[in-house]
Amino acid sequence: MAKVILDMSMSLDGYISGLSGQSSGLHDWFYHRNDLRNAQIIDEMVLGTGAIVMGRRTYELGDHMDGFVHNPFRVPHFVLTHSTPERPAKGNIRFVFVTDGTHSAAAQAKEAAGGRSVIIMGGAHTARQYIEAGLMDEIHIHIVPVLLGGGIRLFESNIGGDGGSYPLEVIQVVEAPGVTHVKYRVVK
Numbered sequence: 001m002a003k004v005i006l007d008m009s010m011s012l013d014g015y016i017s018g019l020s021g022q023s024s025g026l027h028d029w030f031y032h033r034n035d036l037r038n039a040q041i042i043d044e045m046v047l048g049t050g051a052i053v054m055g056r057r058t059y060e061l062g063d064h065m066d067g068f069v070h071n072p073f074r075v076p077h078f079v080l081t082h083s084t085p086e087r088p089a090k091g092n093i094r095f096v097f098v099t100d101g102t103h104s105a106a107a108q109a110k111e112a113a114g115g116r117s118v119i120i121m122g123g124a125h126t127a128r129q130y131i132e133a134g135l136m137d138e139i140h141i142h143i144v145p146v147l148l149g150g151g152i153r154l155f156e157s158n159i160g161g162d163g164g165s166y167p168l169e170v171i172q173v174v175e176a177p178g179v180t181h182v183k184y185r186v187v188k
Contacts, residue, residue, distance in 0.1 A: 002050060002113040003137040004106060006120045006127050008154055009179070010141050015151035016124055024151070026144050029179040037176035045140075046072050050113025053105050053130075056081040058122030063089035073119075076112045078105045080126055102129045124152050131166065139168060139184045 009026040010016050018024040033039040052073055054062075059079045062068050068077075068091035076094045084097040096112075098105040109118040120130050130136050141154075168184035175181075 002110040002115055002118050004118045004120065004130065004135050005138045005140055006130065006136055007045065007140040008127065008142070009144055010154050011144055011146050011148045013147045013149065014153050014155060015148040016154045018148050018151045024148055025146065029142065029144065029176065035176050037174050038179065041174060041181050048117050049073055049075055049119050050116030051075050051109035051118045052077045053109050053118060053120050053126065054079055054122045055126035058126070059089065059095070066090055068093045076109070078109045080105055102133050102135065106130070106135050124154050127154060128156065136186050138186060141182050143180045143182060144178065
């Protein structure tokens, strides 16, 4: 069965974007495959992904920056939204706009993934919804050695949903130039 995996780049102080929404270099490691460790992480991610789930804001940012035109993830992208946009984003990606919530998007993405992983890839609000719903199997964080001092935080203080903890188990740590890749299994 397909795993649901949160996969995000994050600054050391817990931000996934800067104050005005800019990436602040948090994704540079993904576009510089000159290090074999980064290249292996990227290849595993791209080849192991069967579907992607994202929020509407992430979709619109990607569309605005033509980020789907050269997207290496040639899998269905499920966009959580309240309404369908008038026109699809540029590129050869199949978008499915889901208006009936996180559980529906997860079920549709798992079916489309064909046994490969479903990646929750943006943004923080979407990630927190999946964590709080207990739908996450793994969390992959790419920690970039920078302190942003502000922006959009990935995790909030009540991430467990009920004020409790959200236990994780480290399953892999890979140190590479400009990033440390950490994979956690959610302890259920």
